[in-house]
Amino acid sequence: MGFLDILQSIIGPAIFFSAPLIFTAIGGVFSERSGVVNIGLEGLMVMGAFVGIVFNLTFIDTLGSWTPWVSIFVAMIVSAIFAIIHAVASVTFRADQVVSGVAINFLALGLGLFLTKQWYGKGQTDMVDRPFYTTDVPFLAEIPIIGELFFSGMYLTSYLAIAVAILGWYVLYKTPFGLRLRSVGEHPMAADTNGINVSKMRYIAVMVSGAMAGLGGSVFALTIALNFSHSTIVGQGFMSLAAVIFGKWHPLGAMGAALFFGFAQSLSIISSGVPLLQDVPQVFLLIAPYVLTILALAGVIGRAESPKAIGTPYIKGSR
Template sequence: MSQATADMVRHDEVIEAPVIHAPIQWRFPIAAMVMAILTVIFATISKGESVFSMAGASRAFEISNLHMNSSPVVWTLAVLAIVFAGVATYLAMNRKKYVAMFTGLAAVAFILGFLVWIVAGRTGATMPVVQLLQGAVAFAVPLILGALSGVVCERSGIINIAIEGQLLAGAFMGAVIASLANSPLIGMLLAPVAGVLVALLLGLFTIKYRVDHIIVGVVLNMLVLGLTSFLYSSWLMNDPSRLNRASFLGRYPIPLLSDIPVIGPVFFNQTILVYLMYIIVIVLQFMLFRSRWGLRLRACGEHPKAADTVGIKVNRTRWRAVMLGGALAGLGGAFFSIGLGLAFTKNMAAGNGFIALAAMILGRWNPKGAVAAAAIFGFATNLGYVMQSVNNSIPYEFLLMIPYVVTILAVAGFVGAVRPPAMEGKPYP
């Protein structure tokens, strides 16, 4: 064979590279199948009538309660959950899109089935739809603001484990200032100052003295818990009528929007703190990903050396991000006192700062994702309280566990492989 012929043969050979498929992600299909099985169990044990109260669903007219035979309703939801779980499994096995969407649909069927089962056959028990949703929005406020605090800080490169302490400090400041000024609005406006004070310590030790961020955050949480508990016992309790009165921001219905059935009372008949949270989410989502400020902030968390070479003051940007994050968390802490109309008590934050961290991670360090995750946790929190009011047989302690169990399952089962900002927790220079 001549050299020319050999070269032609080599050119004609087709070498097929092996096809490498990405591993199948089973976490969503498995979760969907588990929820489908649980919905079937609810359908099996559901007996009698379920009543859903529509009280307060509309300010313009009265909406009668929904009465339904629980067994066929829950069985229908169980079939839907099975179908959605099957579709999610098929899509996952074939590496298609929309697996998470069908898992979410299975979750919706599961939750509805659970709600129907809770009040099935219980005399005098009704599921308050508007109260459940309205409370879920309210309870999501500190989680959303806390998660946004974490997003801003960690996008700049600072790990903010101190969200719990900032929430607690905001609750303390909000309650005390509202009592002294006899104005819950002033208390709300000054609550961020307490969060900023905690953030100053966070920035001092992490940015200036380059201490490990996790250790600083944990220590600050313990410091704020001890300090507020000491001040509560030694100062506030001496004159609670003047220093620690229960103050409530009050609800302000938005004209026209609040008249929309169900949606209006849930989203547009809230406190000013909730409306402020709506604005913050929209503005922060835009600023982080559509502005020069956001680009510089994210550059400091991803590649601070590159940011420094183009003239960005990395540590100054991080200081500002930490201050902003502290203000957001402090504002969220005001919810626990003046947002709920309560006087300050020890450890009012009750671990919500850590749930906010979970919402931030589940939301992949994105404001809109963090909002969605925080809304789930807020719904779980309010569901525990609502279940106590419908004469449920589940022990009280288990109901209090609901938001924390949901947090663990969400982070462990649905987060998967996420990538935080590349240089978070690392000092510069």
């Protein structure tokens, strides 16, 4: 097995596994940058996965080959609306944001499973007939080496994820909107004094995080899981949250972290084909992403500077 083959067998799955994490982590960056902690990413992903699968199953006959794309779009919208609950609690009702996020996680899973039982009469949905398939990108796949590594046998959603990350960076750092959003998370009183509507910005940010997590959840469901049950989304939301912090609350950093997690997760799956790795006991590869994250947090990046006003509700007129 040549080096290129190994590389190809690693890069493909790594990007494949990290795409849902990238989407969700970018959403997380928006929410946390505006000062709202979002532990509820997990639940928002569950909602996305649920809606994506149910929509796909229901509308397969009318929409045909467009079904998966429309499904993730609908999942994005529904999760954005679902996220409003988190926004209402943590912005308007001044709830503890971590607690509200935990409630979102419980609620999404409960609701998803309740409706699944209600509509399908069992604990999980059927398998979808029309998930996303891998494709070769026209022209680019022809490029020697690079084409083979990055543009053949890939999911288009993976490119969408990377595009979203770059767009997220542009919006947060190169537009007035992004500046306002960040200012609300750093010093809401100063932002308020400058005429920025703190509550509105935070609502928008939380809804963006809902939309992105919805995308992430539905993309995960339609590329990897292919149905919805209690074990469809197990911890991907928390991994994304870790990616947000690992990436120091920066969209591109979060993307890098998500890619790293995806890579680490893919190791345990592809190890059987890679010479050195196949002798390593499975358990070490399974825990590798988590151990590496802890090591990285402890050693490389140490103290991560979070947005200053994170986790605190803004109360007009208080100092």
